[in-house]
Amino acid sequence: MILDLSYKYLIKKILFLFPPEMAHIIVENFLYFAPNFLFKNKFSKSTEITLFEKKIPSPIGIAAGLDKNCKSTNKYLNMGYGFSVVGTVMKNPRKGNPKPRLIRLINEKSLLNSLSFPSDGSKVILKRLKRLKNVKDRIIVSVSGLNEDEIIQNILVFKGHCFGFEINISSPNTKDLRKFINPESVHSIITKARNITDAPVLIKLPRVKNLEIYENILKAISKFNKTGIVIANTKPISDSRLKVGNGGKSGAPLFNETLKILDYLRPKFKDAVIICSGGVSNFKDAKKLLESGANAIQVYSALIYEGPGIAKKINKQLKNSRLLN
Numbered sequence: 001m002i003l004d005l006s007y008k009y010l011i012k013k014i015l016f017l018f019p020p021e022m023a024h025i026i027v028e029n030f031l032y033f034a035p036n037f038l039f040k041n042k043f044s045k046s047t048e049i050t051l052f053e054k055k056i057p058s059p060i061g062i063a064a065g066l067d068k069n070c071k072s073t074n075k076y077l078n079m080g081y082g083f084s085v086v087g088t089v090m091k092n093p094r095k096g097n098p099k100p101r102l103i104r105l106i107n108e109k110s111l112l113n114s115l116s117f118p119s120d121g122s123k124v125i126l127k128r129l130k131r132l133k134n135v136k137d138r139i140i141v142s143v144s145g146l147n148e149d150e151i152i153q154n155i156l157v158f159k160g161h162c163f164g165f166e167i168n169i170s171s172p173n174t175k176d177l178r179k180f181i182n183p184e185s186v187h188s189i190i191t192k193a194r195n196i197t198d199a200p201v202l203i204k205l206p207r208v209k210n211l212e213i214y215e216n217i218l219k220a221i222s223k224f225n226k227t228g229i230v231i232a233n234t235k236p237i238s239d240s241r242l243k244v245g246n247g248g249k250s251g252a253p254l255f256n257e258t259l260k261i262l263d264y265l266r267p268k269f270k271d272a273v274i275i276c277s278g279g280v281s282n283f284k285d286a287k288k289l290l291e292s293g294a295n296a297i298q299v300y301s302a303l304i305y306e307g308p309g310i311a312k313k314i315n316k317q318l319k320n321s322r323l324l325n
């Protein structure tokens with residue numbers, strides 16, 4: 001075995017000495033205070049995609065949950081991520097579930113979490129978002145709520161300050177969201193959202209066994225302009241290492257299922273916007289999803305295991321592959 005002493009390897013080793021949430025706070029604060037010039041990245045024309053009629057410099061974006069409070073957004077966008085999903089944002093500040101609620105499964109390159117939306121609250125997050133005017137066209141805000149009106153209220157707060165919205169009805173840590181997983185509820189939420197905004201609206205769906213559920217929801221939303229789905233959130237699990245006993249699994253083990261859902265849906269909905277989230281760790285994974293018709297890809301767990309430079313690496317290989325041309 002070759003001894004890897006690169007500084008990136010050492011940083012990862014040091015961060016892994018801390019509990020996962022503590023490591024996250026260290027990285028978040030570093031990114032918050034670090035000067036922008038440290039993260040300069042030049043995008044190539046050949047990684048550009050068009051999403052809801054807007055040019056986005058790379059199909060690789062940050063998934064919801066990593067930058068819940070809009071503290072690192074511009075740094076990620078400067079590092080090579082084409083877009084970033086901020087949130088999930090809740091109206092009022094929330095502590096989330098008791099700890100432990102985030103666990104690394106290092107051998108599987110996976111995470112278990114039962115966070116349940118800890119949030120600084122929409123007022124504070126809006127203040128931070130307003131400072132990012134020059135990149136707002138690459139920011140999607142993830143909102144949720146326990147009823148339709150709460151979701152719509154959250155959209156109203158951020159209207160005009162971001163490119164679009166992702167409605168999270170899929171967190172396995174918030175049981176009340178399950179009532180939205182049907183075509184009628186999704187139709188009703190999008191109708192209400194359309195009454196207040198023309199911005200793109202994505203619905204982030206959970207992992208379900210019955211693939212017809214995705215099909216019926218996609219049918220219900222394809223009547224609206226500028227809508228799409230994100231497949232899919234973390235996989236629901238039970239695990240006694242989490243204080244509340246259950247949560248969601250993310251990372252590499254999710255990849256095959258993500259691809260399977262996409263392969264089922266894409267031939268049926270040629271023009272629908274389908275964004276993939278779940279298990280993408282490298283260029284090979286990204287290539288498979290893009291070849292199967294993903295409009296874009298979101299990553300979270302890979303940043304923990306491969307480092308935040310993963311977008312830059314994928315972009316470089318995408319550029320050489322000419323896959324997007």
Ligand SMILES: Cc1cc2nc3c(=O)[nH]c(=O)nc-3n(C[C@H](O)[C@H](O)[C@H](O)COP(=O)(O)O)c2cc1C
Pocket residue numbers: 063064065066068087088102111113115117142168171204232233234249250251252254277278279280298299300301302
């Ligand atoms: C610690 C953690 C927190 C998350 N929080 C959210 C969230 O607030 N909202 C959401 O829609 N998804 C959330 N997710 C799910 C991710 O956005 C993503 O869909 C999932 O992790 C699968 O992608 P990955 O395999 O690249 O991690 C979270 C995931 C993790 C690991």
